[in-house]
Amino acid sequence: MHITVIGTGYVGLVTGACFSEMGNHVTCVDVDKAKIENLKNGVLPIYEPGLEGLVTSNHKLGLLNFTTDLSEAMTHSDLFFIAVGTPPGEDGSADLRYVLTVAREIGENLSRYGVIVDKSTVPVGTADKVRQVVQGELDKRGVSVEFDVVSNPEFLKEGAAVGDFMRPDRVVIGTDSPRSEAIMKTLYAPFSRIQDKIVSMGIRDAEMTKYAANSLLATKISFMNEIAFMCEKLGVDVESVRKGIGSDSRIGYSFIYAGCGYGGSCFPKDVQALIRSAGEVGFTPLILKAVETRNAFQKKRLFEKVVAHFGDDLTGRRFGVWGLAFKPGTDDMREAPAVVVIDQLIAAGATVTAYDPVAMEEAGQSLAGHLKSGSLTLADHQYDAVKDVDAMLLVTEWKPFRQPDFEAMKRLMAQPVIFDGRNQYNPEQLKTEGFHYEGIGR
Ligand SMILES: NC(=O)c1ccc[n+]([C@@H]2O[C@H](COP(=O)([O-])OP(=O)(O)OC[C@H]3O[C@@H](n4cnc5c(N)ncnc54)[C@H](O)[C@@H]3O)[C@@H](O)[C@H]2O)c1
Structure with a gap:
C-alpha cells in the first residue's frame, strides 16, 4: 500500500x-x-x-x-x-x-x-x-x-x-x-x-477507547499511590501489598507500582482532556479529577520526604538525582516527575547534580534555566552524580540504577541517605549497608 x-x-x-x-x-x-x-x-x-x-x-x-x-x-x-x-x-x-x-x-x-x-x-x-x-x-x-x-x-x-x-x-x-x-x-x-x-x-467508540485506556492506567497508578500513603501511616510495606493484590488475576501486576507520580506526554494530558470532555456534556468525573489531584501531590512526595529529613531550608545542601526521563527507555522529559523535584530542591536553596542514561540532551533543554544559573549540573556518570551529596534521589528506574555499588556510593556521598522514588531497593539491605533509606509507601 x-x-x-x-x-x-x-x-x-x-x-x-x-x-x-x-x-x-x-x-x-x-x-x-x-x-x-x-x-x-x-x-x-x-x-x-x-x-x-x-x-x-x-x-x-x-x-x-x-x-x-x-x-x-x-x-x-x-x-x-x-x-x-x-x-x-x-x-x-x-x-x-x-x-x-x-x-x-x-x-x-x-x-x-x-x-x-x-x-x-x-x-x-x-x-x-x-x-x-x-x-x-x-x-x-x-x-x-x-x-x-x-x-x-x-x-x-x-x-x-x-x-x-x-x-x-x-x-x-x-x-x-x-x-x-x-x-x-x-x-x-x-x-x-x-x-x-x-x-x-464505531468511530466515536474508538476515540473514547483511547482515552478510557490511558485514564484507567493512570487511575491504577494514582490508586496505588493513595494506598502507599496510607501504608506509610499504618506501618505497612506497599511492596508486599502490591505483590499480594497483583497475584489476583482480576487485578494483575501492571501499573500498580507506587512511586513519585506519572508523567509523559500522554497520561497527564489525556486525563485532563477527558475531564474537559465530561464537562462539555455537563458531567463531573469524580474519579478522573481525583486521579489528577493525587498525581500532582505524588510528584511532590519525594521533596516532602527530603524536607522532613533535612528541614525547609536546603541552602548549601547538595543532592544527586538519578533519572530524568519520565520513565525508563525513553529520552522524553515531558511532565517528568524529575523536573518537579529538581525545581523544588533548587527553590529551597539546594544544588543538584543529575544523571540519566539517555535524556541528557533533552535535559539540556528542559532544565536550561537551572543549568544556566549553576544550581544544576549534569554528570557524565551515575556515580559522579552522587559525589559529595547529602542524599541521592532515585526518580527513574533505569536498569543501571537497580543494583548499584552501594559501598562505592557510601564512599562518594557526604551522607548515606537515599530517597527511592520507585521502590527499587530493599530497605533492610540498605539499613544493613548503613544507609538512611526512604521509599514510597514503606
Ligand atoms: N508519544 C506517545 O507515546 C503516544 C502514544 C499513543 C498516542 N499518542 C498520541 O499521538 C499523537 C502524536 O504524539 P507524538 O508523541 O508522536 O507527538 P510529537 O510531538 O512527538 O510529534 C508530532 C509531530 O507532528 C508535527 N506536526 C505538527 N503539525 C504538523 C503539520 N501541520 N504537518 C506535518 N507535521 C506536523 C510536529 O512537528 C511533530 O514532529 C498525540 O495525539 C498523542 O497523544 C502518543
Missing part, C-alpha cells in the same frame, strides 16, 4: 517505519524541516529501542521516505495517517489545531478516493470535525472526491514503541464504512497473523 503519515514524532515515525517494514511504501511528512533533513541522513529525533535500524534499512530500500511537502506525498498515497500532536489547550481540552490544519491540507490536495486516519489521540467527535474540514476544502475547490475518515488510536508505549506496534495487544479500528474497514484490516493483517488483533467498532 502507499501511505502518507503526517507528523513524524514518536507515533508518526514508529507508525511509518513499521508499515514500511511490512513492505508498504510510506512517506513521512513533517513541518519541521530540520527533523526531515536529519531523518534523510539517518539521524533520528528521538531515542526508541530498535527504531533506528528500521528507519535506516527501509529508507535505503526506498520504502520509507521523508518530506516537508504534503501535496507531493499525497499524489502517491491512498491512506493518510494524521499523527500530529494534540497538546492540552489553556483549559486542558485537547488542542485540535494541528489535526484540523492537516485535515485542511488533505482537503486542499485530495484528488481520488482516500482513507484519512486519525492516529492522534483525539476527543470523541473529532472524526466528524475532520470530515467537515476536508469536505469544506473539496467544496471550495468545486470537486467531488469520495473519502472516509477512520479512527485508529495508537497504544504504543514510549521505550517499547517498536515492539508494541509490531506485536500489538489489539488494533482498534473505528469506521462507518465497509470500504475503509476492509482497507484498514488489510493494512494491519501482517501485525495480526498469529491471532486476530483487530477490534472493529
Whole structure:
C-alpha cells in the first residue's frame, strides 16, 4: 500500500517505519524541516529501542521516505495517517489545531478516493470535525472526491514503541464504512497473523477507547499511590501489598507500582482532556479529577520526604538525582516527575547534580534555566552524580540504577541517605549497608 503519515514524532515515525517494514511504501511528512533533513541522513529525533535500524534499512530500500511537502506525498498515497500532536489547550481540552490544519491540507490536495486516519489521540467527535474540514476544502475547490475518515488510536508505549506496534495487544479500528474497514484490516493483517488483533467498532467508540485506556492506567497508578500513603501511616510495606493484590488475576501486576507520580506526554494530558470532555456534556468525573489531584501531590512526595529529613531550608545542601526521563527507555522529559523535584530542591536553596542514561540532551533543554544559573549540573556518570551529596534521589528506574555499588556510593556521598522514588531497593539491605533509606509507601 502507499501511505502518507503526517507528523513524524514518536507515533508518526514508529507508525511509518513499521508499515514500511511490512513492505508498504510510506512517506513521512513533517513541518519541521530540520527533523526531515536529519531523518534523510539517518539521524533520528528521538531515542526508541530498535527504531533506528528500521528507519535506516527501509529508507535505503526506498520504502520509507521523508518530506516537508504534503501535496507531493499525497499524489502517491491512498491512506493518510494524521499523527500530529494534540497538546492540552489553556483549559486542558485537547488542542485540535494541528489535526484540523492537516485535515485542511488533505482537503486542499485530495484528488481520488482516500482513507484519512486519525492516529492522534483525539476527543470523541473529532472524526466528524475532520470530515467537515476536508469536505469544506473539496467544496471550495468545486470537486467531488469520495473519502472516509477512520479512527485508529495508537497504544504504543514510549521505550517499547517498536515492539508494541509490531506485536500489538489489539488494533482498534473505528469506521462507518465497509470500504475503509476492509482497507484498514488489510493494512494491519501482517501485525495480526498469529491471532486476530483487530477490534472493529464505531468511530466515536474508538476515540473514547483511547482515552478510557490511558485514564484507567493512570487511575491504577494514582490508586496505588493513595494506598502507599496510607501504608506509610499504618506501618505497612506497599511492596508486599502490591505483590499480594497483583497475584489476583482480576487485578494483575501492571501499573500498580507506587512511586513519585506519572508523567509523559500522554497520561497527564489525556486525563485532563477527558475531564474537559465530561464537562462539555455537563458531567463531573469524580474519579478522573481525583486521579489528577493525587498525581500532582505524588510528584511532590519525594521533596516532602527530603524536607522532613533535612528541614525547609536546603541552602548549601547538595543532592544527586538519578533519572530524568519520565520513565525508563525513553529520552522524553515531558511532565517528568524529575523536573518537579529538581525545581523544588533548587527553590529551597539546594544544588543538584543529575544523571540519566539517555535524556541528557533533552535535559539540556528542559532544565536550561537551572543549568544556566549553576544550581544544576549534569554528570557524565551515575556515580559522579552522587559525589559529595547529602542524599541521592532515585526518580527513574533505569536498569543501571537497580543494583548499584552501594559501598562505592557510601564512599562518594557526604551522607548515606537515599530517597527511592520507585521502590527499587530493599530497605533492610540498605539499613544493613548503613544507609538512611526512604521509599514510597514503606
Ligand atoms: N508519544 C506517545 O507515546 C503516544 C502514544 C499513543 C498516542 N499518542 C498520541 O499521538 C499523537 C502524536 O504524539 P507524538 O508523541 O508522536 O507527538 P510529537 O510531538 O512527538 O510529534 C508530532 C509531530 O507532528 C508535527 N506536526 C505538527 N503539525 C504538523 C503539520 N501541520 N504537518 C506535518 N507535521 C506536523 C510536529 O512537528 C511533530 O514532529 C498525540 O495525539 C498523542 O497523544 C502518543
